[in-house]
Amino acid sequence: MDPVMHLLLPLLMLLALRIETRPVILLAPLTILPDFDAFFGLHRAVFHSFIPVLVLPIGLLLYSKFKRPEWMLSALIVQFYLASHVALDLGGVAFLWPFTTDMFYIDPELRFNMQGGLNFEWHFDAGIRDYQKMAETDFIAESTFGLLALVAIAAVVYRREAKAGIVRIWAIVREGLFGRLRRP
Numbered sequence: 001m002d003p004v005m006h007l008l009l010p011l012l013m014l015l016a017l018r019i020e021t022r023p024v025i026l027l028a029p030l031t032i033l034p035d036f037d038a039f040f041g042l043h044r045a046v047f048h049s050f051i052p053v054l055v056l057p058i059g060l061l062l063y064s065k066f067k068r069p070e071w072m073l074s075a076l077i078v079q080f081y082l083a084s085h086v087a088l089d090l091g092g093v094a095f096l097w098p099f100t101t102d103m104f105y106i107d108p109e110l111r112f113n114m115q116g117g118l119n120f121e122w123h124f125d126a127g128i129r130d131y132q133k134m135a136e137t138d139f140i141a142e143s144t145f146g147l148l149a150l151v152a153i154a155a156v157v158y159r160r161e162a163k164a165g166i167v168r169i170w171a172i173v174r175e176g177l178f179g180r181l182r183r184p
């Protein structure tokens with residue numbers, strides 16, 4: 001899945017659920033963090049494995065539960081964002097790296113044709129295949145352009161809310177990035 005969709009889908013979901021906006025916005029970069037394993041030449045492995053996606057966030061959840069209860073919401077958002085990345089990469093991730101680079105994939109398909117009526121065909125395929133290097137990928141895929149168009153239309157229709165939302169999000173980002181620098 002392309003990085004723009006990786007960011008937008010879980011972010012819009014949490015915003016729609018009206019969970020506290022500040023951590024939802026500030027932690028949003030985690031939705032695309034796993035793809036930076038491409039720098040290590042082991043894309044869809046190093047940062048897509050159970051260690052960064054489950055073990056570390058669960059460690060953070062346990063730490064929050066017992067030592068820093070005020071971190072709990074943020075820890076849950078961290079877990080949701082990282083898990084959402086792997087869930088959306090269901091075409092294949094080396095989830096058990098470093099034990100194996102074999103890729104686990106899920107491929108559900110609902111196809112239809114209109115030859116002699118409306119016929120639906122359901123295919124489900126899941127399994128393990130050899131590691132495949134991804135050389136190049138879409139930054140914005142076709143379906144993402146569709147989603148962006150939908151967001152743009154919603155922003156025009158609800159322009160007052162959209163403007164207030166952008167102002168609010170920018171205030172949170174600015175505070176998150178520069179807030180601490182300004183304080184003595």
Ligand SMILES: [Zn+2]
Pocket residue numbers: 034035044048085089
């Ligand atoms: Zn990925």
